[in-house]
Amino acid sequence: MPPILQHLQQASKMMSRRKILLLVLGCSTLSLLIHQGAQLSWYPKLFPLSCPPLQNSPPRPKHMTVAFLKTHKTAGTTVQNILFRFAERHNLTVALPHPSCEHQFCYPRNFSAHFVHPATRPPHVLASHLRFDRAELERLMPPGTVYVTILREPAAMFESLFSYYNQYCPAFRRVPNASLEAFLRAPEAYYRAGEHFAMFAHNTLAYDLGGDNERSPRDDAAYLAGLIRQVEEVFSLVMIAEYFDESLVLLRRLLAWDLDDVLYAKLNARAASSRLAAIPAALARAARTWNALDAGLYDHFNATFWRRVASAGRACVEREARELREASERLLRRCFGAEPVLRPAAQIRTKQLQPWQPSRKVDIMGYDLPSGGAGPATETCLKLAMPEVQYSSYLLRKQKRRGGVRARPEPVLDNPPPRPIRALPRGLQGH
Numbered sequence: 001m002p003p004i005l006q007h008l009q010q011a012s013k014m015m016s017r018r019k020i021l022l023l024v025l026g027c028s029t030l031s032l033l034i035h036q037g038a039q040l041s042w043y044p045k046l047f048p049l050s051c052p053p054l055q056n057s058p059p060r061p062k063h064m065t066v067a068f069l070k071t072h073k074t075a076g077t078t079v080q081n082i083l084f085r086f087a088e089r090h091n092l093t094v095a096l097p098h099p100s101c102e103h104q105f106c107y108p109r110n111f112s113a114h115f116v117h118p119a120t121r122p123p124h125v126l127a128s129h130l131r132f133d134r135a136e137l138e139r140l141m142p143p144g145t146v147y148v149t150i151l152r153e154p155a156a157m158f159e160s161l162f163s164y165y166n167q168y169c170p171a172f173r174r175v176p177n178a179s180l181e182a183f184l185r186a187p188e189a190y191y192r193a194g195e196h197f198a199m200f201a202h203n204t205l206a207y208d209l210g211g212d213n214e215r216s217p218r219d220d221a222a223y224l225a226g227l228i229r230q231v232e233e234v235f236s237l238v239m240i241a242e243y244f245d246e247s248l249v250l251l252r253r254l255l256a257w258d259l260d261d262v263l264y265a266k267l268n269a270r271a272a273s274s275r276l277a278a279i280p281a282a283l284a285r286a287a288r289t290w291n292a293l294d295a296g297l298y299d300h301f302n303a304t305f306w307r308r309v310a311s312a313g314r315a316c317v318e319r320e321a322r323e324l325r326e327a328s329e330r331l332l333r334r335c336f337g338a339e340p341v342l343r344p345a346a347q348i349r350t351k352q353l354q355p356w357q358p359s360r361k362v363d364i365m366g367y368d369l370p371s372g373g374a375g376p377a378t379e380t381c382l383k384l385a386m387p388e389v390q391y392s393s394y395l396l397r398k399q400k401r402r403g404g405v406r407a408r409p410e411p412v413l414d415n416p417p418p419r420p421i422r423a424l425p426r427g428l429q430g431h
Helices: 003-011 017-026 028-036 038-042 076-089 134-140 154-164 180-185 204-208 221-234 241-255 281-290 292-312 314-336 376-384 388-403
Strands: 066-069 146-151 237-240
Touching: 066 076, 076 376, 076 388, 146 241, 146 292, 154 180, 154 204, 154 281, 154 292, 180 281, 204 292, 221 292, 237 241, 237 292, 241 292, 241 314, 281 292, 292 314, 314 376
Parallel strands: 066 146, 146 237
Antiparallel strands: none
């Protein structure tokens, strides 16, 4: 008798028929894995029991249409990878940028449906960087699409932005010795509103959400309140990067997914040498003051996040988050060895897993496959740790083949945007 049936037989002595039904429904994905074979050991058993559905709620099918607003430096690449893998497993179409936009939807311009590659329309899933435009997204995505996004504590986010985009954002490049402290001591001395990539230096969250990042809640509190209302009207869930696992628990419940649908590897992480170990309190206060609009957004949605956790049952969400962490760690060990470690790109042999490096001053880490791997398990592990640029390119090729699109020169957009960040500015190359 399969182990899952033995477990159910034992459980039947202690549980009502209704609870057994919930157990069977909750284990549907696990049962499928048993039939598929050896992958069973990758996942813990009985995921959904930590947070069972409400007694009067019938089981729902998995929701298949999702638009994720990928904000900058908020763990969005890891969420994107989860969505890409889910879409692949269910043969869903992922909206991908037109080649003129590279791997972002012509950011920092306002999003337009014209920025989407024709071979990836109509889509079920959208998860690449863009500046939010509600009307254009609703024109692209099907009715019933669930909109989600993620925010990060503004001081920590700004430290990451300053480090990651230091060679691209003019406001950051003006600062002597690339000093975050010097910038925050007098940001107006370095910042020029409206110049190229200025949005990375001031209220980036507000800009990504389609807001005016030059507005200050100290001068116009009504603007912040209005922006919050606009976000709440569209987004069914605003996740919080500092509580990533709890966020994924709420996401999977919102979408009626299984917990194994949101297993993950941490992607696009900087090496310890490329980030501050801790942000001094005075520096954090200065960052929040300079990015007051972002701070207001974060504080509001952090509070609503925890109200949502309380509504779901904080104890069960925390148990499920712990199970998710443990399962993800098991999956990492299964894929990348008994002690999986993040490696600098230069040490990663597998080309598909080498993360893009924003500059020689910032090391972005990644995983590498053990030598000699092959087969479905290796393919699963490859996708788990595949960086955004490679995965986007892979999905575009795959969807072109599926749609019968012939290889041909791509049409050029009218009024193409500035090139997205990919390589060092010309004046910095070779130095």
